[in-house]
Amino acid sequence: MRAGLPAAIELRRVVEILKRGQLVVEHGIVAEITDAAADCGDIVGAENRQRAIAGPDQSGDSAQQRGFARAIGSKDHITATGGKFRRDLSQRGEAAVKPGQIAEFNCKSTGHVRSIRDLSARLRERFWLLQTYIRQMASKKLAQRIVKQSTPIFLRSTLILEYSPVHSASTREDAVPPSPEYLLAAIVDSSDDAIVSKNLDGIITSWNEGARKIFGYTAAEIVGQSILRLVPKELQSEEAEILRKLKAGERIEHYETVRVRKNGEKFPISVTISPIRDRTGRIIGGSKIGRDIGDRKRMDHSRFHLAAIVDSADDAIISKDLNGIIESWNQGAYRLFGYTSEEIVGQSILRLIPTELHYEEDGISRKLRAGEKIDHYETIRKKKNGELVEVSVTISPIRDGSGKVIGASKIARDISDRRHMEKTLIQSEKLAATGRMAAAIAHEINNPLEGLMNLIFLARQSSSTNPKAQGYLLTAENELERVSHIARQTLGYYRDTGAPTEVHLHELIENVLTVYQSKFLANGITVASSFDNLRKISVSRGEMLQIFSNVIANAIDAMAQGGKLNISLRRTMAMRHDGIQVTISDEGTGISREHLERIFEPFFTTKGNLGTGIGLWVTKQLVERRGGRIMIVSNTETGKSGTTVTIDIPFDNPMRLRAEGAK
């Protein structure tokens, strides 16, 4: 390697692995090819190399333009020099590269490439790559100091790098500052857009790689040809107009039209055309930047398609930016929240969140920024009318082309109905579980109780001679009776005392009244009953007896000072629940408002030690199990006090029908 001389370096087989827009690993080989290039005879030193790239002729009236044109593929120069250079390389292959001149690199990136903002993304990557290479070179003592301003110039996969070996003190001066022309040439060549220049006669003067890809012609084929070869016959009149505008110095921006490829295929293109001037400002031609928008057109189509799907979805689909500003709003969102798209787009997402839940949004944003998705998050949201709604939300980050999170999509589903069903289901599950437990406990308690009761009874019979023992046993028996009573009331409610039978409800109630006859007399209670002539009803006799005796016993307790007990039965007609309504009202002390709310709770009692707090709870369970309803209204006002219990029992038991339907 000659000291103080710039070197040519070729970059081969580069593998770039992009992960979320971040360059992670690169692997490839950089070969020093200065000698190989020198052997070609064309490019030896900086002068020649520069010539190869930018063209040697910096003089002349259109030097700038020519340099530009050459750099991007004008055949006069590049093919004469650079072409040879490349050809030569390819003939020599890797064998031409001497050992020690190959630097292999394989390194991990630690972050985004940030340093060179004004280069295109692609160039930026390459530049970073180059820097990596330079570091590698330095560490391998191939070159210990690289001139900072050295600029990578790429021609296809070949890069030429200026560097100075460390031993030469004068190398700094040898460093050639990058010419903006190189940069432009590189940009033009690396562009995916077609960049073409033409003169005022419509003759193509330059043709970049992007143009080759889009149109299919190589530079050699098309440079010097009329631009009309790219224009479909029916649109050739456009060209005259374009040329007229160019001559007038006008710029044509994003003009969408149709062009034709080498293979005859027509395709949509967006073109921007600008006049090219020489140093004196005279217009000498035009530059054309064309972008194949076939993909975009297809994307537009699929975008409309997607939009239609989004709009027809039942779920609310919303997008927002990272600041929580709503950007899109579908029909489903309108149906769920009540806001129209016009009202809400541009507003903060917080408008949909109840104030006390605003903190949720912070957590959501944090997760989104980290790129996380939030799946089926169940929460509460607020509608336009202020009503709260239970929703299940799935939130996903939206990324731009480079993978950066720029916002979020939110899919929300109203789950109020589902929630309500779940609650009902849990409630009935609970009831069933309680029932099963009660049944199990009942068995374990009732059998020993029966045994105990029998034993005490027998003990009492056998110890009849000892009055003290008799007394103890009698007390024990009474205590046992108390336990049995509680067990019957709590655990017995589940007991099904036989299959339902057809009974006259009023007869059943009269039976209960007979049982309590002595209590009515003792408390000074009069009973007034009015029973319509009613049809029989299919009920479990035992359960009905328990229901009515509980309610009537309560009425008796409430009327310690006497009063009137009214019992009436009437037939009710309803859409679906034709049935019997039993009304039992007393003139007792009444139930206070705060107690009334709790009377159906288990173990709630106002009777102190005398009450178990089970009666009405069990009553309610039994009525509801039969498909009926129990309601209690009460008044504690002196003189008007009293309680009315209304029990509705349908002729058809909906619970039973359901059970049968399930079988």
Place this chain on the structure above:
Amino acid sequence: MNNIQSVKAGTLDVGHGPIYFSDDWKPLFGGNSPDDASPLETTELIKPRVLVVDDEKLIADTCAQILENAGLDARIAYEGWSALEMLAAFKPDYLLTDVLMPGMNGVQLAIAVKKTFPDVNILLFSGQAGISEILLEGHEQGYEFELLAKPLHPSKLLEHFKKK
């Protein structure tokens, strides 16, 4: 009273099946206690026969003793099949049976008894709440049985046998 005692003893000696009897109860018999004022005293010669079936020995034994003390002729089986075996020889007036028992349950036993001895009065006796399905089994075959719930005070239990 003495007469009853002797009959009782006789029953014991014959020893039909797994009949429970203990010497401890002997002094009781004859009923000195007020509870023991049996209504059956006057019909002592034709004492109603009760077959008590329960897999819980304590309950079966004490029930039988209480019935004996009240002047009935009670025998015991601890499960359905032996109850059926005893039936033909004992010819009970009453069958008092638990419902939930291993092997043959009370309702199955009751149905079998009803088929062969339609005159036997059957009382189901259960402390179990979840027996509605078993009862339904009988109901579907056209049988309805009276069900007594445990715990039941012995005096109440005896009422069911007085009625006859």
